[in-house]
Amino acid sequence: MKKTAFLIPVVVIAAVVAMSSLFIVDEREKVLVLQFGQIQQVREEPGLGFKIPLIQEVVRYDDRILSLDTDTIEVTPSDDRRLVVDAFARYRIRDVVQFRQAVGVGGIRAAEDRLSSILNAQIREVLGADQVTSDTILSAQRRDLALRIRAQARTSAEGLGLEVVDVRLKQTNLPQQNLEATFARMRAEREREAADEIARGNEAAQRVRAAADRTVVETVSQAEREAEIRRGEADAERNRIFAQAYGGNPAFFGFYRSLAAFERSLNADNSTIVLTPDSDFISAMFGAIRAEGLLAEAVETMSTDELRELAPKSELSEDLPAEAREQLERNNKEIEQRATPSEETE
Structure with missing residues (x-):
């Protein structure tokens, strides 16, 4: 027990x-x-x-590959245009004994602080070198710049027992105080380009409008010219027809023109016209009646009273003033008195 x-x-x-x-x-x-x-x-x-x-x-x-994000720093390329750069790196412990001797009891935290300082120094050195401008950093050549930073940082990190696997530039921006001025300059440039485009568009629009107006004027002028030609040809054809008709039967033509003149002069409802027997306005019509409306042998054999009876009875309009009515009645009596002695003499 x-x-x-x-x-x-x-x-x-x-x-x-x-x-x-x-x-x-x-x-x-x-x-x-x-x-x-x-x-x-x-x-x-x-x-x-x-x-x-x-x-x-x-x-x-x-023993794995570790990641380190560096602090944001400002760099000044050769064109004196300051940039804000943010980078990150991938690294691993290559020699653990050398790493222990370099950082001591600080471990990974102390190693990252020293590696961050190395990276920042190499970023400033590479990006601030000659012939490296802000346009170069912002172009596709930034990959080559990152490789140069990695090569120089790898050499410096060997003393810490570290191996820098990769370095990348994560962000490259302008400082905040320069950002607004840059945006204003960009806006002004874009507004200038927009104004140029608008001016070119207005110019093109004016050219199109001028061409359209000219086409309209030419088309209208051509149409009016053709219309005048057609109108002249129609007038010529009308005159030819009138001339042919007049030449074929002048008496009928004179009669037709007299009737047309009466038709245009009189209103069918309330128009009245007073003419003397020897008026030129109706002489053509009466001549046509004497020539065509009565047979030649009948005219020679009929007396004046018989011809007067064949003529239509004329009535004075009730709308005539009293003085005009009395004057017309006196004229008719005088005509009858002048016609009676001549008939007795014949």
Whole structure:
């Protein structure tokens, strides 16, 4: 019983000592075994390791590729146009012993601070070099500039036991105080281009309107010219027809023109016209009646009274004034008196 009570604490202590002397190395890690701050073992391969309990300690470092975002810095290229640059880097611990000696107990945080300073210095040096302008940085050549930064930063980071895998320029902008002025200049440039486009458009529109107006004037002039030609040809044809008709039967033509003149002069409802028998206006019509309306032999054999009876009775309009009516009646009586002696004389 006493031996069992003695063995149990011994076994427990031995188990604790054995467990504290063992450690596991992960495939994503690199391990250093330190004894009073001095490196005793370097384990970079995964597996099981041993150390002296309570005397030695295990320090682990990440063996994967790590990321570092640098602080935003201002650089001045050769064209004196300041830019705000934001970069990031990918790195890994290449030599864990050198890394421990360089950063000490600070570890990854201290290494990133020093690596960030290295990157910022190399960014200023490369982007501020001769023949490197802001247009170069903002163009496709920025990839070449990033490779130059990575090469120089890799050389500087070797003393820390680090390997810089990649460096990229994440953002490249103008400073805030210059940004508004740049935007204003860009807006003014775009407004100038818009004004030029509007002016060219107005000029083209004026040319199109002028061409259209000229086409309209030419078309109207051509149409009017053709219309005048057609009108002249029609008038000539009408005159030819009139001349032909007049030449074929002048008496009928005179009669027709007299009737047409009466038709245009009189209103069918309330018009009245008073003419003397010897008026030129009706002489053609009466001549046509004497020539064509009566047979020649009948005219020669008929007396004046018979011809007067054949003529239509004329009635005075009731709308005539009294003085005009009396004057017409006197004229008719005088005509009858002059005609009676001549008939008796014949």
